[in-house]
Amino acid sequence: xxxxxxxxxxxxxxxxxxxxxxxxxxxxxxxxxxxxxxxxxxxxxxxxxxxxxxxxxxxxxxxxxxxxxxxxxxxxxxxxxxxxxxxxxxxxxxxxxxxxxxxxxxxxxxxxxxxxxxxxxxxxxxxxxxxxxxxxxxxxxxxxxxxxxxxxxxxxxxxxxxxxxxxxxxxxxxxxxxxxxxxxxxxxxxxxxxxxxxxxxxxxxxxxxxxxxxxxxxxxxxxxxxxxxxxxxxxxxxxxxxxxxxxxxxxxxxxxxxxxxxxxxxxxxxxxxxxxxxxxxxxxxxxxxxxxxxxxxxxxxxxxxxxxxxxxxxxxxxxxxxxxxxxxxxxxxxxxxxxxxxxxxxxxxxxxxxxxxxxxxxxxxxxxxxxxxxxxxxxxxxxxxxxxxxxxxxxxxxxxxxxxxxxxxxxxxxxxxxxxxxxxxxxxxxxxxxxxxxxxxxxxxxxxxxxxxxxxxxxxxxxxxxxxxxxxxxxxxxxxxxxxxxxxxxxxxxxxxxxxxxxxxxxxxxxxxxxxxxxxxxxxxxxxxxxxxxxxxxxxxxxxxxxxxxxxxxxxxxxxxxxxxxxxxxxxxxxxxxxxxxxxxxxxxxxxxxxxxxxxxxxxxxxxxxxxxxx
Numbered sequence: 001x002x003x004x005x006x007x008x009x010x011x012x013x014x015x016x017x018x019x020x021x022x023x024x025x026x027x028x029x030x031x032x033x034x035x036x037x038x039x040x041x042x043x044x045x046x047x048x049x050x051x052x053x054x055x056x057x058x059x060x061x062x063x064x065x066x067x068x069x070x071x072x073x074x075x076x077x078x079x080x081x082x083x084x085x086x087x088x089x090x091x092x093x094x095x096x097x098x099x100x101x102x103x104x105x106x107x108x109x110x111x112x113x114x115x116x117x118x119x120x121x122x123x124x125x126x127x128x129x130x131x132x133x134x135x136x137x138x139x140x141x142x143x144x145x146x147x148x149x150x151x152x153x154x155x156x157x158x159x160x161x162x163x164x165x166x167x168x169x170x171x172x173x174x175x176x177x178x179x180x181x182x183x184x185x186x187x188x189x190x191x192x193x194x195x196x197x198x199x200x201x202x203x204x205x206x207x208x209x210x211x212x213x214x215x216x217x218x219x220x221x222x223x224x225x226x227x228x229x230x231x232x233x234x235x236x237x238x239x240x241x242x243x244x245x246x247x248x249x250x251x252x253x254x255x256x257x258x259x260x261x262x263x264x265x266x267x268x269x270x271x272x273x274x275x276x277x278x279x280x281x282x283x284x285x286x287x288x289x290x291x292x293x294x295x296x297x298x299x300x301x302x303x304x305x306x307x308x309x310x311x312x313x314x315x316x317x318x319x320x321x322x323x324x325x326x327x328x329x330x331x332x333x334x335x336x337x338x339x340x341x342x343x344x345x346x347x348x349x350x351x352x353x354x355x356x357x358x359x360x361x362x363x364x365x366x367x368x369x370x371x372x373x374x375x376x377x378x379x380x381x382x383x384x385x386x387x388x389x390x391x392x393x394x395x396x397x398x399x400x401x402x403x404x405x406x407x408x409x410x411x412x413x414x415x416x417x418x419x420x421x422x423x424x425x426x427x428x429x430x431x432x433x434x435x436x437x438x439x440x441x442x443x444x445x446x447x448x449x450x451x452x453x454x455x456x457x458x459x460x461x462x463x464x465x466x467x468x469x470x471x472x473x474x475x476x477x478x479x480x481x482x483x484x485x486x487x488x489x490x491x492x493x494x495x496x497x498x499x500x501x502x503x504x505x506x507x508x509x510x511x512x513x514x515x516x517x518x519x520x521x522x523x524x525x526x527x528x529x530x531x532x533x534x535x536x537x538x539x540x541x542x543x544x545x546x547x548x549x550x551x552x553x554x555x556x557x558x559x560x561x562x563x564x565x566x567x568x569x570x571x572x573x574x575x576x577x578x579x580x581x582x583x584x585x586x587x588x589x590x591x592x593x594x595x596x597x598x599x600x601x602x603x604x605x606x607x608x609x610x611x612x613x614x615x
Contacts, residue, residue: 020384133360312336445459
């Protein structure tokens with residue numbers, strides 16, 4: 001029987017990051033997928049990034065991940081979302097050419113030292129009293145492993161629904177993992193069902209593009225990878241149209257035929273990415289919903305109508321689509337569908353994404369109740385890294401809420417659990433002034449180097465940038481001027497007589513970087529990307545100092561550890577309700593207990609007394 005350090009099941013976004021992270025961390029790794037050609041497939045929308053999601057992709061880049069470089073290799077339109085708001089809530093996003101993205105991801109997998117790929121289907125896990133020790137393939141062969149990462153996406157017990165048509169499948173044209181789903185349920189794991197959906201793919205040659213609005217990309221792209229120096233592909237525009245009263249009437253008349261509304265689906269869908277049926281039925285007062293017509297590739301006629309996810313019968317889909325402006329003669333290349341699948345309650349996992357009940361078995365991606373490529377990839381990197389460290393008997397690597405959006409996501413999952421597919425937003429992060437997309441490398445790359453995730457050219461890029469920022473900050477601190485000097489330069493600053501550094505002057509909203517350069521010409525030596533981050537640091541300096549104190553308090557609470565097997569019923573002062581909530585969540589620290597929904601200050605006081613007595 002062949003043995004590996006780490007075995008990763010599934011080659012979607014979570015699996016690709018898990019496998020490459022495990023290999024970078026020094027583990028001999030095997031990636032098992034039913035089809036090599038499907039490695040890196042974008043199952044739903046042809047885009048990477050967005051609000052909150054773009055932060056995760058930048059963090060993956062800072063940690064040596066593969067999604068950032070693949071996204072830039074495939075990008076055909078860049079947009080920085082929330083550009084008019086502050087940098088803390090701006091999110092880089094890119095439309096991607098599906099074929100180019102898949103090609104870039106497969107190249108990353110094929111060239112990763114220490115990583116092998118096997119075309120096979122996993123039907124069972126080898127589990128004994130000590131934990132997982134391998135997998136059984138559909139042909140009966142067994143492969144041993146010191147750690148296993150499950151990244152099954154929507155394939156675990158997946159069922160595809162289009163109107164009244166129900167079939168097994170994890171993605172259109174691909175079989176679901178039925179045997180593996182049954183095995184996990186037989187192990188007694190806490191599992192349930194979720195659903196998601198996708199819109200029809202349209203033949204762009206049948207769209208009247210003269211009748212739709214246009215959305216162009218940014219003139220100055222915001223790349224995902226630090227190594228990217230310019231756009232690699234021609235940049236395209238997206239079309240915009242809207243649903244209307246006629247669209248909504250057709251949907252209402254046929255709502256009984258929707259798989260979502262017919263009672264054939266028990267799983268909960270994503271609140272923040274609802275089907276068009278949900279939009280029409282829940283927001284009946286709206287006279288229309290915006291639809292983005294997104295190209296799927298440079299040489300691909302398919303169009304992805306973002307905003308029209310549906311599980312209505314095909315004839316109904318065609319009818320309502322043809323009510324939209326510009327789509328009057330549109331042809332469907334592939335109908336939209338809903339998909340229902342198994343997931344595990346993420347509260348059964350530790351922050352390393354290891355299953356408490358079965359040592360060395362890790363989970364990442366939609367199997368943990370999340371939705372989205374980026375969320376899956378972030379979990380994949382953490383699971384793969386920790387699987388490698390487990391296999392090598394090294395201490396676990398944990399990412400907390402104060403250092404990354406990846407840490408926010410994992411803490412939310414393992415502490416709160418999910419009742420619907422989890423999606424990342426900037427509003428989920430309480431320290432978002434600190435967790436900006438522009439400083440992901442400053443937050444995470446030193447840690448990545450220490451963990452073995454980041455090396456070579458990418459590590460040198462980080463070190464060079466870090467050095468340039470330190471030098472630039474020193475220049476800003478050394479350059480000083482009085483209000484009178486700035487007034488003589490044409491700046492209308494308050495004449496309070498206080499001499500300040502350039503960094504301090506840049507905190508004022510009426511002092512732009514160009515103004516600072518006009519007063520201190522030597523600042524022109526600072527490269528534009530570094531100048532932009534330094535200016536942001538200056539603008540947020542007062543708030544960052546305040547947030548730094550909050551982060552210190554957060555980490556003090558996180559240092560007060562709670563054992564996983566803690567008997568909450570033996571702690572005086574806890575009501576039965578609090579005992580039940582804490583038993584379900586199993587928080588690993590006092591801080592995590594405070595984030596469990598419904599846990600009261602009185603309960604936290606009782607826990608604090610217990611921790612201090614046990615210390």
